[in-house]
Amino acid sequence: MKRHNLLFAACCAAAISMATPAYAGDNEGKIQLKAFATGVLPDGAITDVKTDLIGLPAGSQTRATDSYVPTIAAEYFLSSNFSIETICCITPHDVRGTGALARARLIENAIILPATVTAKYHFNLSEGVKPYLGAGPTHFFIFSEDVGADAAALGATDVNLSDELGFVLQAGLDLKLNDKGLGLSVDAKRYFVGTTATFRAGAATALQTKHDLDPWVISAGLAYRF
Template sequence: MTKQLIVIAALASCAAGMAHAQTSPWTVRARAVHLDMTNKDSTGLGLTVNNRTIPEVDVGYFFSPNLAAELALTVPQKQRVSSNGSAIGTFRHLPASLMMQYHFTGPSGMKPYMGAGVNYTHISSVNILSGVGALDSHSWGAALQLGVDFPIDRNWSFNLDLKKVYLKTDVYASGANAGTLKLNPVMAGIGLGYRY
């Protein structure tokens, strides 16, 4: 009897290992993300940057059923800069966020998650009136995340995602540092995910 129990336990362990091996640790999501800028300006110039909706592609890797890493990427985005409500120019930014996530299991198979990580944004193609000559090219900041996946079938899921990204840039006028513009966008996303 003891030998039979040992054999059954060994077979169950092998079956569980095979089932786990069939589930890929890789996920890909495509989202439409709305950037809602905070626009806190310390320059006295009344600077603001417009809100907009951008595409986002995320690649995730599960280290375990609960712990994952996610890299969120997009393409360079053109933003409009205004001073006291009047347009004064544009710039492009390319943000990327790397998050560590913890995934829970909820009712009906839905999987809420929370994450924290770092955002890097590259700012380029600055074209602003001479009174505000330049912006910093690089911004590093924290990123926080809440989201949920709703399963559609074995591979596909519907995704809702909310991120807070800490993004700021120094503003230079006539070659001197005039202050800081904190954009710190809230990023609300909706999309689809696929797990291989």
């Protein structure tokens, strides 16, 4: 859990470091903070089998479970139309079997920290209504994963999901509620990132598979700009 705490602190520090004063003469602040309720909806399908010493049955497939968590976003406006945003969250997931592995418990309690930075363009459609598009890099840190009961029954003693780099696309809408910086925000992100699952039996690699995570991340909540 020490790694978990360090990564969480680093992400929050990145958000705080963006909080600089507004430029003189601007009628809107340069900093926007958002508190969201967020759904993380990953895929988790197997895309390649690298090692298979246990003999997966034909039609074996997997999925990662959805997660619903609070998240925070911090955004710095370079101008009225351009901004840079980072997020702070961790999401727990399990991995279950589908197809020939239907309902099999394979991985439990995997925690993902999606270190993400996006560059965003904001459209001025009307007073107080600003839709936006964004894109940027992400790095998924995955930790705390445990062997599921059905994988353990097949002899797996340890499992690891690899950390990976990826890319994210973003779209959303900010709606101004008053002249004191309060607003509503809805946001949708599509991540393009995978992972490699390695199951070990003792010191030997018994199964190694590549997976698409590629989650949709849907958020809604309050924003405060200052």
